[in-house]
Amino acid sequence: MDFIQKHFTQIQFAATFGGILVFMLVESFSARTSGQGQSVLRWLNNLGLAWLNFVIFLYFAYFLHVVGLAAWLTPVEPLYTRYALPTWLMVLLTLVFLELLSYWFHRAMHRVPFLWRIHAVHHNDTQLDVTTSHRHHPFEGMLYMLISLPLFLWLGVPLGVAYLYFALRLAVVLVSHADIRLPEQLDRKLSLLLVTPGFHYSHHLSEQRYTDSNYGTVVPWFDYLFGTASYLPQAKLNTQQVGLNYLRTSTDSRIDRLLALPLIFRKD
Ligand SMILES: [Zn+2]
Numbered sequence: 001m002d003f004i005q006k007h008f009t010q011i012q013f014a015a016t017f018g019g020i021l022v023f024m025l026v027e028s029f030s031a032r033t034s035g036q037g038q039s040v041l042r043w044l045n046n047l048g049l050a051w052l053n054f055v056i057f058l059y060f061a062y063f064l065h066v067v068g069l070a071a072w073l074t075p076v077e078p079l080y081t082r083y084a085l086p087t088w089l090m091v092l093l094t095l096v097f098l099e100l101l102s103y104w105f106h107r108a109m110h111r112v113p114f115l116w117r118i119h120a121v122h123h124n125d126t127q128l129d130v131t132t133s134h135r136h137h138p139f140e141g142m143l144y145m146l147i148s149l150p151l152f153l154w155l156g157v158p159l160g161v162a163y164l165y166f167a168l169r170l171a172v173v174l175v176s177h178a179d180i181r182l183p184e185q186l187d188r189k190l191s192l193l194l195v196t197p198g199f200h201y202s203h204h205l206s207e208q209r210y211t212d213s214n215y216g217t218v219v220p221w222f223d224y225l226f227g228t229a230s231y232l233p234q235a236k237l238n239t240q241q242v243g244l245n246y247l248r249t250s251t252d253s254r255i256d257r258l259l260a261l262p263l264i265f266r267k268d
Contacts, residue, residue, distance in 0.1 A: 045255045
């Protein structure tokens with residue numbers, strides 16, 4: 001545990017960009033889209049945002065540490081400490097609480113107009129592959145840190161459990177965006193437990209009713225619970241358009257335009 005804590009930045013960097021690299025290699029063999037129209041420029045824009053998000057995460061985390069937000073927010077007796085819970089239960093509860101928060105955060109990003117201007121950066125990618133997984137406006141990551149930190153502190157999540165959750169989250173996010181196709185029956189069954197490539201693909205379709213579905217990040221449980229799950233057969237997915245009906249030109253996906261999108265957003 002000390003090793004992870006001491007080398008957290010390097011491990012996070014290796015996991016994020018190593019993971020992207022591994023899946024880019026896998027995609028070159030088993031891409032859903034057969035590599036059609038892949039653009040190096042698109043990859044560079046997405047990877048540029050991934051790198052920027054990584055750097056901003058480090059500085060923002062340091063900023064929160066310096067201003068002492070954690071010390072100020074930590075309750076006298078966090079939930080896990082109060083009830084001396086076993087590790088397996090802390091892992092499960094952390095997954096449930098954090099995913100419930102992620103679910104409503106994601107729904108709010110789609111529902112509130114200003115938040116959609118930020119989240120549209122993730123959705124106006126006209127193709128879906130592993131590089132889309134880290135294509136987010138930096139404001140989104142900062143907002144998520146600000147709302148998830150109090151929950152981590154209120155629960156009193158031990159460092160080991162937090163690392164486990166983040167590792168699972170990263171793995172599922174990479175797999176669910178990757179341009180790979182699992183056997184349909186396997187994907188469908190697995191999508192009751194975890195967010196799969198087939199399940200998440202619908203969320204990136206341009207048709208509004210599908211864009212506004214499947215909000216889960218790691219688990220799809222709350223989509224089933226709150227009635228926002230949709231599972232489309234592979235044959236139908238293959239005929240659908242990815243991205244948004246607007247903001248579809250290559251200029252719209254240039255990194256400077258993506259960073260400015262909350263200010264220059266348009267729907268024509
Ligand atoms: Zn979304």
